Amino acid sequence: MSTTIELVARREGDEVALLAPGPGWFTRALPEGALVGGGAAVGVLRVLGREHALRAPAGVHGRVVSARPERIDEPVGAGVELYRLAPLAAGDDAGAAAGPAEAAATGLVLTSPQTGRFYHRPGPDEPAFAAPGDELAEGQPVGLIEVMKTFAHVPYRAQAGLPQRARVVRVLVEDGAEVRRDQPLLEVEPA
């Protein structure tokens, strides 16, 4: 069983600091440069052997400007700064930036399993795998990801706080866009 914990946000001028909610081993951190919006998956906190998915709190968005922790399992206490977010620049992907900000409504996003290029549809003339309003079940493909010239389906996975059946609210990245691992792809709501 996994649970979801929201990080604590502290606004400092233009920047936002995201703070650990309690003691634990912090792991699967986002890299420097990742875009973060409200509800985005931002790593995992292991407490007494149990994994808690970490989410950015609602209304927060920006680009990670802090470095990834040196250790894979970084011991942290409450109030320790995990990320520092700078405001989005002009060149940032508007979809990723605006989407997560709105994802605050439900706080549920499906994130990319790998870094690569994400495609909405199986071929140029075919319909998209997942469009707003579509229902998703466990394992159902939501797009293709191209990694080192090989294509793989990106399946819907009901994990890290996502429901068994979900409805697509919006697609957060452009067709053919570069995505990073753990970057939000779809905003969903329970179906």
Added chain:
Amino acid sequence: MFHKLLIANRGEVAVRIARTAREMGVAVVGVASEADLGASWLDAMDEVVALGGAAPRDSYLDMAKVLQAGVQTGCTAVHPGWGFLAENPRFAALAEQHGMTFLGPSAAVMARLGTKLPSKAAFRAAGLAGIPGSAAPLADVEEALRLADEIGYPVMIKADAGGGGRGIRKCADASEVREAFGAARAEAEAAFGDGALFVEKCVEGGRHVEVQIVCDRFGDAIHVGERDCSVQRNHQKLIEESPCPLLSDEQRAHFGAAAARAAAAIGYVGAGTIEFLRAPDGELYFMEMNARLQVEHPVSEMVSGLDLVRLQLEVAANRALSVRQDEIALTGCAIECRINAEDPTEDFRPTPGVLEAYDFPLDVGPGTLRYDTHLTAGDEVPPYYDSLLGKLIAHGDTREQAIETLLAGLAAARVEGVATTIPLHRAVLESEEFRANDYDTTAIPGWSRTPSRS
């Protein structure tokens, strides 16, 4: 010995444990809620892990947060102190499960001590009799009436899982038992989720006497004399002393040895306290066992010269008791006052705030003084936790000398910024009732029930 100890507590408790642990070369890891971050008492720790949250349930009572703090700092043992998670069997079990030795009895022994009837039965089998009453939960009101006739009125109807005065009814005759039975059962079910009731003889007044014991993992047990904790307000102890001035030497030896034997017999490990009620007729009845070190342990340390936290750490680290019963000599008398941030003239209203002045000179005689505290001038007393500022303990050759020393220490103390219980302690220690032992747990000697509001 352990290399690193997690202290799952705060304030005066944490500072007391840290002092002995560091003397023994054990590094200590403290935990702190949001409200305690930056507090001066954290300087006594080698490392501190922030738990978040100010409320106890979000910090010091959150088992996963507290234990994770120990896991990620490499602790191999956890001292729960007193209060918070100290008598929680789940916490004890969870600590062991995550590789930390719990300084206290096993979870199973602790769970048994947490219920009244199984605990009473275990101690009766080990030779300590409780107040006469039922040996098993009552089946129905008829059984209650039959037992009440046997032991004689008045009787108390009590909830087996009870505590805090709930689910308790005093009955003067059979009609009151009939009346109280249903109500007590409903109250117990609502409050504790367990409607089991028992009946026992009503013993009113009397004195609270408790024996300090320490057991190792090899079945050996010692007792370190007894404490009298009868100056109480609503079951909250205010003044404790050792020895109990009302016990004869024979009673002291008999109940001390019996308590140590009983604790060893139930498989207890660590420091614990066996509580007795001394009835007005001089009889001692077993009440319960507290599976922890207690707030008032310094009075036992002052008369014995032992360090009880050291003994706890030694037996938890699988060492045999480092002191034998015949090596323990109790000398003189020690009395402790709990200095709380409460206004005794305003119905003990808590008074959190900033300590503008805070000084307890210990160089006043004729005996010796010790002050256990976690605070210093300029510190803030947060409103989230209990109101204890510190404990002033005096030791003298005689009870009179201890009283005199304590009064001198209280007179020299200076606390500004918050109200304290110092005026109450001075009134009690000066009173004829306290000096002549003419009081019981139902009223504070030398302190009027309806204080003047000047």
